[in-house]
Amino acid sequence: MLLIKILLGLIGLGVVVFVHELGHFLAARLVGIDVEAFSIGWGKPILKKKVGNVEYRLGIFPIGGYCKMRGENEFQEAYENRSNAIPQAKGTFYGVSPLRRIVVAFAGPGFNFLFTILVLSIIWGIGFEVSTLDNRIVLVSDISPGETYPADQGGLKTGDKIIDINGNPVTNYHDIQELIATNPEKNLPVQVQRDGKVLDLMVRPDLDKSSGAGKIGVYFWSEPVISAVTGGSPADIAGLRPGDRITRINGEDFSYTVALFRILRSQPPVLSVDFEREGRPMQADLILSYTDTGTADIGVSYEHLQFHSPRLSPVSALIKGGKESWKTFVLSVKSLTLLFRGIDLTQAVSGPVRITYMLGDVAAEGFGQSFGAGISSMANFLALISIALGIMNLLPLPVLDGGLIVLFIIEIIKRKPLNPKYISVFQTVGVVLIFGLMIFAVFGDILFLTRR
The missing domain is CATH 2.30.42.10 (PDZ domain)
Incomplete structure (x- = not known):
């Protein structure tokens, strides 16, 4: 199951990164910048094929990707050669106007936003099923x-x-x-x-x-009607079945499922369970074993409410997709602002490993309910990741798309090309910051996985 989750997560994350880099790729070609390579994944290519002047690659590390444009690093060469100007040959990154470079930088996040609208519009167009709980x-x-x-x-x-x-x-x-x-x-x-x-x-x-x-x-109210029983679990051995409704445990009324937490606090070795099956009262004893942390799993899942969305017309679905995308954008920005309020960043900031795991976990859980639920769960989480990737890349930090946009806006205001030295220092600081953030995020990911 873990391998399936990782595989689903890698596929999902790869799709989001592909969309982002595709935005840069198409915009670069549109404004007259030559693209030398387009890769999904980092590191040494395990597959590559040249079509025209572009080499398409599949990197050995399936997280991330890049669109390599001709001349995008010429500022570094100019700085090392102590030149005050960056070469501006036709077809190179710095050979086009700063406004066109802004278009290319914005196109990656822009495609992530468009992808979110498209995905959510399709989901609302075909309809979807969501498993949820009551508002009690x-x-x-x-x-x-x-x-x-x-x-x-x-x-x-x-x-x-x-x-x-x-x-x-x-x-x-x-x-x-x-x-x-x-x-x-x-x-x-x-x-x-x-x-x-x-x-x-x-x-x-x-x-x-x-x-x-x-x-x-608060916890959320869930009716104690069994939907599934794990093979070999205490509930399975005691003879409980899907459809049984638990009414009492150890003499205590069992109106909602989280009441079990209270009952298990004293770690009773046996649970005396009263339940109803097809209207008939029955009773069973569950023999429990506890982990080192004092928890026990009786081996049952409970029924959730099923919400079925209506199928919308193409126009209505597009409008709904746009509204839901904006809602996701606002929520993502709100979540970003919370990072500056003294929270534990090792748990709140997710790196690529944790995102991959979470994406795969959401997809696997959805597919465990039904194919439609799996598709809708994965699509909604992909939309969230896509929006988050777009927002993060627009932050005005060195190396990120937002940092490049700031540089090119300054160039437009000054009405003359920027000195290669300033660009080099700006980007070097960005590399250090991003590398440090990645180490921090991966460290948090390791802590996250050790708790699984």
Whole structure:
């Protein structure tokens, strides 16, 4: 399974990088810059073929890629030769106007944004299926007493159905997660349904410094109806089956699945489980074993709600895809700003290894439900990664596309070519920064994988 996840992740990440580099490639040729090589992956090519004047490559390391344009490094040669000017031969990167170079630099992120719109439009056009949970909540303090959370302070109670947050209607836990996670340390008006009444409350999410997301201290309500039983697990040995509804465990009412966390806290060796099968009450005993961390897996999965989207017309799908892309863009920018609020960067910043794993994990979990769910899950995560890649590359940092755009804007303002020395120093600083960030991200990835 791990190999499948990695393979799916590499394919997905490769697609996003291909789209980014394709933007640079097409824009370069459009404005008159010769492209010498186009590669998916880094390192020594394991496959290569020259078509016209362009060599197409597949690198040995399947993460990343590049579009090598003629003369793009001539600033370095000019600096080493102590020249005050960069050669501007026809067909080279610096042989075209700075405005055209800006077009080429922006085209990579621009294609990532267009790709996101295209992917989300297709998904909404063909329709998709999402597995989700109810918008009812369970207070963490009811499962693990002893600590007060924002949900408790705001007056929420277990069983409340959240129907609106900050003026945004919510229908499932995905909606709630999104609105809470992106608004840490902000007062959020919350409407809930409780005992047939609608109550107006106020909640202020805490900032989770391990992830940069807001949290209020709630679990999401899931009905205790078994959807799958793991072979050889305690539940399987005891005879539980998909479709069984658990009603009591060790004499305690079992209305929602996270109640099991509370029951297992004392590490009972046996669980006495009352359940219903086709309306008939039954009972079984589960013999448990615990890990060194004090956790136990009884071996069951529970039923989720299935949301089926309508199939939209091409025009409606395109409009919806554009709106969802903008929403993803805004959420990504919000998430980026949270990096500067004292969070644990080793957990919040993902490198290529973690992104590959997460992408493959999302895809594998989706395909485990159905082919359609797998495609929609992977497509939505690809759209998120594509937007994030576009935003990151537009940051005004050396080496990144945004840094190059800043340089060329300065060149336009000054109305004369930049000195190769300044470009070299600017790019060298960028290489050091990016290399340091990559080491930091990979270190975080290693910590992440050791926790799996």
